[in-house]
Amino acid sequence: MxxxxxxxxxxxxxxxxxxxxxxxxxxxxxxxxxxxxxxxxxxxxxTPEVVIKATQEALEAGHTRYALVPGEPFLREAIVKKLKEDQGIEIGLENICVSNGSKQVLYSLFQLICNPGDEVLVPCPYWVSFPEAIKLAGGKPVFIPSENGDLDFEKLKALKTDRTKAIILNSPNNPSGLVYSKELKEKVVNYCKENDLYLISDEAYETLIYDDDKFIGPAGVADPNLENTLIVQSFSKSYCMTGFRLGYVAGPAHFIKGMNKLQSHVCGNTPVFIQKGAEAALNNADxxxxxxxxxxxxxxxxxxxxxxxxxxxxxxxxxxxxxxxxxxxxxxxxxxxxxxxxxxxxxxxxxxxxxxxxxxxxxxxxxxxxxxxxxxxxxxxxxxxxx
Ligand SMILES: Cc1ncc(COP(=O)(O)O)c(C=O)c1O
Incomplete structure (x- = not known):
């Protein structure tokens, strides 16, 4: 015993x-x-003062109850507006699900897209939680080797099999600090369209780019209606809100429906007072x-x-x-x-x-x-x- x-x-x-x-x-x-x-x-x-203040005011105003699973409309509206202004992405509230940090988004996302044995292409070097979140969903991370941190599109294509479900891009990249070129993003997103694959774009470091270019992700480059791209975003890095635990995914409406189904059984929703803090962050993002x-x-x-x-x-x-x-x-x-x-x-x-x-x-x-x-x-x- x-x-x-x-x-x-x-x-x-x-x-x-x-x-x-x-x-x-x-x-x-x-x-x-x-x-x-x-x-x-x-x-x-x-954490920026405006974010703290909005969170405190929300607590004082009594925003402390259960709320909508995908996030309150005020925050999803702010996210829709941001994605449109920043990247020209044309989506609605039904394309957004707000979760407890992008870690939770990633965990849930692979639960939604992987059947046992399905493969996800993960370029090296990768952020540590990608392979484990894939494995937790019964999927198999397939690593794309790299000599110096660059992503080689030919290697990516060579590693695709009938079981490949998705490709991850993380740019700016943790750990390499590398930013993939617009051309590479375009090639990968078009490849995903041609081969019915999801493109998971982790954009956690979007505001931290050290040349004059503005951030643009693969969806902004070639998938403005999010047919194949799942944008994974975090409030942690860009707004110094690591302890707030807030992130979101933007993607096709049928995918978001699945996210909501899963999230309704896992955490229910993210706290509304935290969402109020996040709304203030987006309103003061620049x-x-x-x-x-x-x-x-x-x-x-x-x-x-x-x-x-x-x-x-x-x-x-x-x-x-x-x-x-x-x-x-x-x-x-x-x-x-x-x-x-x-x-x-x-x-x-x-x-x-x-x-x-x-x-x-x-x-x-x-x-x-x-x-x-x-x-x-x-x-x-x-x-x-x-x-
Ligand atoms: C690439 C990447 N994605 C996601 C995360 C997790 O962010 P969050 O705090 O929203 O869970 C991190 C944190 O280090 C990261 O580096």
Whole structure:
């Protein structure tokens, strides 16, 4: 007699390695060490005052009850307007479902589109939750290998099979900081149309782009009525609302109907006072993102120059807040692997960063520069000194 086993489904899923590492770092900090955190992918700004105020006012006004499953009309209207203005996307309220963070959107999304054994093409490097959310739905992540973080369209086509259901694009990319070209987005979205595939476009870092171009996703480029594209969006990064847990998916109406069916049994709805905060974020989006973009743009330049001195094969980040250097051969030989090098840097330099193998790219490191200029300088100097 003993405790019953957990399901095969949950046993097949890996716990988030970055969360596991966070407990090692917390232990170091508890023992009195100062650790510089280049590991957590979260903006270090406070949540904007307008968002806090709108949330507080909503609580005081009594917006504390059960609400509509896909999100209240005021927020879905604001999202429809935003997508139209930003990307020329022509949709209605029936094309939006608001969930508790884009993590929940992604979990639900694969439950909707995958039958057991269905395949989803995932370009390397990928954000850690993509493969696990696919596996939780009984699907199979099929990784598109990459030498340097770029997505090779020919490799993508070669890996498509009869079981392929969807392709994921995440641009600006976590962890590489890369922004896919408009041409590539157009090719992928047209390929999805020709082959009856979903294109899942994770646009979490849309406001953090460091050249003069405005963000445009694959739907804005070639699928304005969202026939094949599922836009996955988060309020976490662009509006510093990580703890609010709010995100949404925009997609075909029949898909959103399925989302609503699932969500009605899972969480019911997202809190209305949180949705009020999100509405305020969208109404003030330009001011919020202009400030963040300016600060992150400056930091990205500083971090890039210093990182290149340590790891010459560091591409300039085009978006998001990550550097993704390739570790040079001699260092890799000396330390054995990216994971061991990351542990050495944590133990010796007291700087936490993540190995590329967490993201399907062994031999790389992810350095998040969402911290002060001082810490960026100190942290990168400490890394240089410990090698
Ligand atoms: C690419 C990407 N998508 C989604 C998320 C999750 O965002 P949320 O806080 O909305 O769950 C993250 C968070 O790191 C991310 O990097």
């Amino acid at each position: 003993g405790t019953p086993n957990l399901s095969d489904r949950i046993e097949a899923v890996e716990a988030s390695k970055s969360v596991e590492l966070a407990s090692v770092i917390a232990e170091l900090r508890r023992s009195g060490e100062k650790v510089i955190g280049f590991n957590v992918g979260e903006p270090d700004f406070p 001011a919020i993102s202009a400030h963040m973009k300016e600060v992150f743009s400056k930091r990205s330049g500083i971090a890039f120059e210093l990182c290149k001195e340590i790891f010459p094969q560091t591409p300039r980040p085009q978006g998001a807040f990550y550097l993704f250097p390739k570790i040079q051969e001699d260092l890799l030989k000396r330390f054995g692997s990216d994971e061991e090098l990351a542990m050495h840097i944590l133990n010796e330099a007291k700087v936490a960063l993540l190995p590329g193998s967490f993201f399907g790219m062994p031999g790389f490191l992810r350095i998040c520069f969402s911290t002060s200029e001082d810490e960026i300088r100190q942290g990168l100097k400490a890394i240089k000194d410990c090698l």
